Amino acid sequence: MRLRIVAFILILATVFAPASAQAQVFFSARPHPEFAVTPLFVVAKVASNAADVPVEVIFSVAIPPARSALDLQQDLYLLWPGEVVATETAKTGIDLPADVAAQMSVIAEGRLPLRAQRHYETAEAETIATGAPFITVVRTGGPLGLSPAATYIRIPWSPRLVNQAWLVSVQLTAKGLVKPKPTTWLGRTVSGTRSLLALGLNDVDSPAMFAMYYWQRDHVVPVQSPARLVINFARADRLAIDAMFPPEARRERSPSLETTDVVSLFLAPAQSLAPQVLRVEFGYFSGLQSWGPILIPALFFALGNVAGVLVRNVAERLWRRLAGRVQVGRRSASAEDLESGTVISRDRLVAIVPGESTYEDVLRVCGREVEEREDLGTRGRKTLIYRGRRDVPHRQWAWRWLATVSHWDVERHEIEIVLENGVVQDIQVRVGRARLAQP
DSSP states (O other): OHHHHHHHHHHHHHHTOOSOOEEEEEEESSSSOSOEEEEEEEEEEESSSOSOEEEEEEEEEEOOTTSOTTTTOOOEEEEEESOBOOSBOOOOOOOOOHHHHTTEEEEEEEEEOEEEEEOSSSOOEEEOTTOEEEEEEEEOSSTTOSOOOEEEEEEOOOHHHHOTTEEEEEEEEETTOEEEEOOOHHHHHHHOOEEEEEEEESOOOSHHHHHHHHTTGGGBOOBOSSEEEEEEESOGGGEEEEEEESTTOEEEEOSSSTTOEEEEEEOOOOSSOOOEEEEEEEEEOOTTGGGHHHHHHHHHHHHHHHHHHHHHHHHHHHHHHHHTTEEESHHHHHOSOEEEEOOOOHHHHTTOOTTTOBHHHHHHHHOSOOEEEEOTTSTTEEEEEEEEEEEEEEEEEEETTEEEEEEEEEEEEEEEEEEETTEEEEEEEEEEEEEESOO
8 A cells, every 4th residue: 555655646646747947955864853954055166067966965963062973873865866876886784665766766775985074274285084885776667657766875984974073075977967958959059058957955756766755754854054056067168058047147257266166055944845856958069060150140241142133133122012012921811901000080089178288188099109399489389290100901812911902992091189278279181192102
């Protein structure tokens, strides 16, 4: 029964989950941990569009003031989405509960480097001999088939974990962290390939990640500030970043690494397992592609000078011949008339009464797109002129978004409204009509 419930939750989590991101989760060996991970820095180092990326998870453990580290001593676990490259292949002794193991298949195991570095006073560093054993699992069977991999890393307890003068780091190479972004051949030729990198915390959307999280959900270790996701992009002089998400992410030049740009996101404190993800769309361009903004406009400029006159003449002739005879588009093919300028109907002019209506009344009824003339010989005399044009097509036939026109009836409207001392005195309407082959 429990397996059915877990399988059902896995299906819901996968179907309704957002796009996958490389977001890890910390666990403790014993339930309901009374400590927290802080600070936390997840640093990815990118130098090209290669899929595998070196990542360093740097952190420390904060023990409550009223508790002793000896009482809380236990191994920690890091759940990382995707596969990692093992620096040492060996049996790890990591065993999963029977009901979880029944859903999973172990596809790789080994050890990762585990280091501690002093970050006060000196830059002393040391390698923790035990390393960080790991297993990589996939979820098999079920309606969703083979799932993406998840890597379960055990971090053996060390006094350096709770020493606030030291930071412990797990070093790994994440497989497939950089994913290619589909582009056209023209885009790849002009600006190079584009890739997507996603780095985050507390995202368990894939079936394998969710299954590994679900059986030890009461072992989750909270992460407190400061916590930061960092992506170091080397070769910044050949780097193009198209988009960053969320908007709070920021890009800056590295203060310590040459030709390196840093994209980072400070994580907000979360009371529950709320995913926080940093996504970057980027690409590297070659030396020739870096000249694209100069070479491409120059090429078009040269072609424009050579062929521009010929193309323009042919286009103008075709446009004059076809524009008035053929209408394309649902709106154009069904429109009763085309208006430009200001065309005022008689129903609207009735609202303007000579001797009563004011200047503001005219603007309210007819609009503010008006030509004004003042008679300097007669003080206070002003003339408002509204001009507009209505083109009425006479169609031979029409079908959906295509119609042909035999001729056009063109009406030119001109309305003069004379005011003295801001009050309307006279209104004159002139309408000129003509029949044309094209408007």
